[in-house]
Amino acid sequence: MTPAQSVQPAQPETSAPSGPSAQNPRSLYGGAQNRRITVRDLAAAKERGEKWPMLTAYDAMTASVFDDAGIPVLLVGDSMGNCHLGYETTVPVTMDEIAILSAAVVRGTRRALVVGDLPFGSYQEGPEQALRNATRLVKEAGVGAVKLEGGERSLRQTELLVSAGIPVMSHLGLTPQSVNAMGYRVQGRSDEDAHRLVRDAKAAQDAGAFAVVLELVPAELAAEVTRSLHIPTVGIGAGPDTDAQVLVWTDMAGLTPGRLPRFVKQYAQLRETLGGAAKAFAEDVTGGGFPQPEHSFS
Template identity: 45%
Template structure:
């Protein structure tokens, strides 16, 4: 997209106003180049704490720090001009109470330029979300499977089946009351996601939820095939770039070992070649 054709980035109220409209498109990003690739195509780019697993090889998101989120947030911000940037609050940066959450949310936004923060939790986070929103911090909520609670949830399991659906619905109503401008629904049954989408006034963004949600999000390294340690059921690989990258690296290694790379066109001569039209300059010939 040309510079003159770029749209301005949406804000929290713009996203809220998309409820029931055309689906919102969202992906995670952690680096400047990837942010540039998705800027013209996404409404929301999330700097996710999934960076810990995807780029840093961590076993979960629990060890991701504020400093890591700020570093990756700054990188992503350099690649965006059309998409809204939202940044995850890492584990232990908000659960203790509203005041701590405000300090850390304000720091994340101030140091990265993010337009909003995302935090996990429903009913138990209602007071905190309300506190942040009243003080100028737009909040995207995240309910259903909340990866920062993986140890208490007993793993990365589907949430909200059978009687547990009432709790997920209560979480959705709580974050709506608190003033969140949107909510991520992760790994919940499609029928429950559809009910929540119909009953709350803010956009729902599904990941392993339902095509009926107001939008969708995926981890970019999952959908591009870069992250291959495991593949959740809800991930569609739109490319297999991990395989392509490994094949290219193998070809490079083979050419280096065969001394066919670098070839003559990749190395430099002792003298720079003469520029065209200057070989006889000053001789009169």
């Protein structure tokens, strides 16, 4: 997933789990917090018809905030390339970068299932390369699952990882690692493309994937895919009928500059808040207001 580029108005922020899920210890959001969420919990939520949220995270401090808020799944996405590492796309992100940031997110959380992205070039050569790099994320970073793009084209990779005991989340629709080939546009609008996406989703499920991300997919098609699978679907720009919803956290919290796509809803304006804090600090320093005696030692 890439951070988005049309600005939406800020929306009221929900600060803590509430509603029926907060009273159900089995719920992914607001449920029991004495252990890590697993892929089996996600499967059980699908059976219950429970919807759940997922956010990206790239550092321990932010991850701890989301973990305390009750977000059950955190994705250490290759979107870090755009929103944290300064790249124009996700393509340059390396395994070293993913591993370091994934480990930080794991250290910052106690309950969330942490999913580490396999970046471009880390699994396209074949199943053995995918296993080697996925194993690194599990052993070095401590992630509970990995994500890779593609359905049928990543079938053998998914099968090998799952057979080795590594849970796999598939990613279909707009796959940002292929942005040079497909561009940034809605996927699955033609009958042929829609049939291919449904086929890819079923192939990922048959290969053992525990969930499928659907990015920039028409809402009706995403609903059809969701109905046809027994594993959860996670939507981003895929309408309201997927089992879960994910956003890049810098988009969700109003930190990403510029235009955002229509599927993004902003729940804060952190760019404005942080900029105001930085200016207040600078004015205090230049005007002699900081530090004061209470900030100094004798």
